[in-house]
Amino acid sequence: xxxxTLTIQEALRGIxxxxxxxxxxxxxxxxxxxxxxxxxxxxxxxxxxxxxxxxSGKKFMGIPVAFKDIYSTKGVRTTAGSRVLEDYxxxxxxxxxxxxxxxxxxxxxxxxxxxxxxxxxxxNSDYGHSKNPWNQGFVPGGSSSGSAVALSAGMCLASFxxxxxxxxxxxxxxxxxxxxxxTYGRVSRYGVIAMASSHDTMGHFTRTVYDSALLxxxxxxxxxxxxxxxxxxxDDYIKNIGNGVQNMKIGIPEEFFGDGLDARISALIKxxxxxxxELGAEIVGVNLPHSQDALAVYYIxxxxxxxxxxxxxxxxxxxxxxxxxxxxxxxxxxxxxxxxSAGYYDAYYLKAMKVRTLIIRDYExxxxxxxxxxxxxxxxxxFRLGEKTDDPLSMYLxxxxxxxxxxxxxxxxxxxxxxxxxxxxxxxxxxPQFAExxxxxxxxxxxxxxxxxxxYPQL
Amino acid sequence: MKKKTKSTxxxxxxxxxxxxxxxxxxTPKELEQYGSQLTEIIRxxxxxxxxxxxxxxxxxxxxxxxxxxxxxTVTPSLDPDQVLMNxxxxxxxxxxxxxxxxxx
Numbered sequence: 001x002x003x004x005t006l007t008i009q010e011a012l013r014g015i016x017x018x019x020x021x022x023x024x025x026x027x028x029x030x031x032x033x034x035x036x037x038x039x040x041x042x043x044x045x046x047x048x049x050x051x052x053x054x055x056s057g058k059k060f061m062g063i064p065v066a067f068k069d070i071y072s073t074k075g076v077r078t079t080a081g082s083r084v085l086e087d088y089x090x091x092x093x094x095x096x097x098x099x100x101x102x103x104x105x106x107x108x109x110x111x112x113x114x115x116x117x118x119x120x121x122x123x124n125s126d127y128g129h130s131k132n133p134w135n136q137g138f139v140p141g142g143s144s145s146g147s148a149v150a151l152s153a154g155m156c157l158a159s160f161x162x163x164x165x166x167x168x169x170x171x172x173x174x175x176x177x178x179x180x181x182x183t184y185g186r187v188s189r190y191g192v193i194a195m196a197s198s199h200d201t202m203g204h205f206t207r208t209v210y211d212s213a214l215l216x217x218x219x220x221x222x223x224x225x226x227x228x229x230x231x232x233x234x235d236d237y238i239k240n241i242g243n244g245v246q247n248m249k250i251g252i253p254e255e256f257f258g259d260g261l262d263a264r265i266s267a268l269i270k271x272x273x274x275x276x277x278e279l280g281a282e283i284v285g286v287n288l289p290h291s292q293d294a295l296a297v298y299y300i301x302x303x304x305x306x307x308x309x310x311x312x313x314x315x316x317x318x319x320x321x322x323x324x325x326x327x328x329x330x331x332x333x334x335x336x337x338x339x340x341s342a343g344y345y346d347a348y349y350l351k352a353m354k355v356r357t358l359i360i361r362d363y364e365x366x367x368x369x370x371x372x373x374x375x376x377x378x379x380x381x382x383f384r385l386g387e388k389t390d391d392p393l394s395m396y397l398x399x400x401x402x403x404x405x406x407x408x409x410x411x412x413x414x415x416x417x418x419x420x421x422x423x424x425x426x427x428x429x430x431x432p433q434f435a436e437x438x439x440x441x442x443x444x445x446x447x448x449x450x451x452x453x454x455x456y457p458q459l
Numbered sequence: 460m461k462k463k464t465k466s467t468x469x470x471x472x473x474x475x476x477x478x479x480x481x482x483x484x485x486t487p488k489e490l491e492q493y494g495s496q497l498t499e500i501i502r503x504x505x506x507x508x509x510x511x512x513x514x515x516x517x518x519x520x521x522x523x524x525x526x527x528x529x530x531x532t533v534t535p536s537l538d539p540d541q542v543l544m545n546x547x548x549x550x551x552x553x554x555x556x557x558x559x560x561x562x563x
Contacts, residue, residue, distance in 0.1 A: 316554055318545035331497070333481045
């Protein structure tokens with residue numbers, strides 16, 4: 001049996017029923033890594049050891065998981081995909097790493113990413129780009145590229161990423177996976193190398209929505225080490241997951257279906273909306289008037305925060321000096337320094353913060369008419385390796401439907417909804433702050449009547 | 460603070476100035492390349508000029524939480540060895556840095 005194709009739900013049941021052991025699953029995934037990683041380049045660092053052998057009583061029972069190489073892992077090299085940190089070994093675990101491994105998840109390795117999470121394709125890694133397992137001439141999406149590739153290629157049963165402007169949802173969409181971006185503050189940021197501190201969220205990749213809810217049940221929660229973490233109680237994400245979408249109001253933002261969207265993707269999303277109608281949901285039209293401004297707001301605020309966060313890399317306490325930064329990092333540091341500098345702060349940074357308020361208000365108004373929103377994740381199909389690397393701005397435009405959600409700090413989940421030219425397409429469900437339970441319910445209902453998520457790439 | 464006009468083209472001098480603020484050393488070729496790329500991006504974000512925000516308060520973060528404090532008590536932290544373990548240069552339990560003040 002192909003143990004690497006198991007969902008977490010299936011694996012936990014199978015281990016419980018003694019059909020196979022967690023160690024057998026881990027070995028199966030490890031052999032996939034050894035066989036396919038040289039080509040796909042999903043991992044920067046592989047961890048062959050199983051660690052503790054006894055996972056009795058632990059929720060995740062020893063199943064293999066992978067972490068984007070931006071999560072600090074104690075004693076295991078953490079590079080952020082950059083040569084600046086090529087020999088950095090964290091002396092502590094990120095809170096999410098601590099929580100997941102304490103619950104029985106076994107670290108199989110650290111996955112590849114656009115350096116410092118700067119990117120939408122995986123091509124900005126200082127350790128070589130990863131390849132999309134569905135067609136290796138194409139990008140897997142970024143910046144959590146390696147985590148998407150690792151799960152999609154059966155190298156682990158779940159993987160973790162970060163979503164600051166779409167970096168979990170976009171690769172999930174490009175690799176036929178479920179990708180969760182939680183509410184800002186729902187999951188602790190402690191120990192995760194910071195990109196844009198008022199936008200960063202700690203998300204994850206799974207094959208099913210059910211698995212995604214299982215992981216959030218462990219990763220979510222207040223953390224005293226993260227001053228922005230929410231004191232709000234964690235919900236039981238599994239309890240009502242099968243309740244369906246009868247009478248749920250699903251809002252369709254008109255602005256997400258404009259000229260920039262590939263017509264074939266638009267058609268697939270419309271089929272998805274029809275499915276929800278069949279399931280008993282009520283479809284309503286909503287407007288997010290400032291959608292076209294969101295990318296501009298994001299590309300002022302995010303580089304500004306990046307320039308501040310990357311100021312700590314001076315080669316003194318850890319890592320190499322600033323000459324080791326690669327072009328995209330330098331570009332964003334320069335952009336952010338410019339927009340924050342004397343004489344320009346008001347025109348750019350302050351202005352962007354004000355438009356951010358307008359974007360948040362747009363969502364608040366939309367959620368008066370709808371329970372969740374539904375739209376595309378990417379304006380285009382996964383693109384070819386090298387297609388957008390010469391034009392930074394065209395690369396930034398990949399994020400047009402995802403960044404708006406990060407600006408508002410609200411949760412969103414990307415779910416597979418079909419294929420075009422053999423390449424995966426995903427849709428996203430968006431909810432108000434802390435409404436992950438609703439997103440899981442809606443996504444789960446869709447996966448009961450579709451089977452896109454059960455498809456595997458031929459390697 | 461004198462407000463500069465929102466000129467869309469970054470001069471070479473401005474790019475050099477920004478690079479020095481950011482403590483980045485760039486080659487002449489890089490200075491030129493970043494200058495034109497940054498100009499293009501700034502031109503794009505200038506579309507925000509059209510929006511009226513006169514009555515709008517800025518949002519710096521979305522949690523509505525302020526002044527998160529903790530008790531002023533000593534709790535376990537990293538050992539000095541752990542703190543120093545990744546540094547390229549240390550001396551007698553300190554991080555070693557280049558001299559900032561020069562001797563006369």
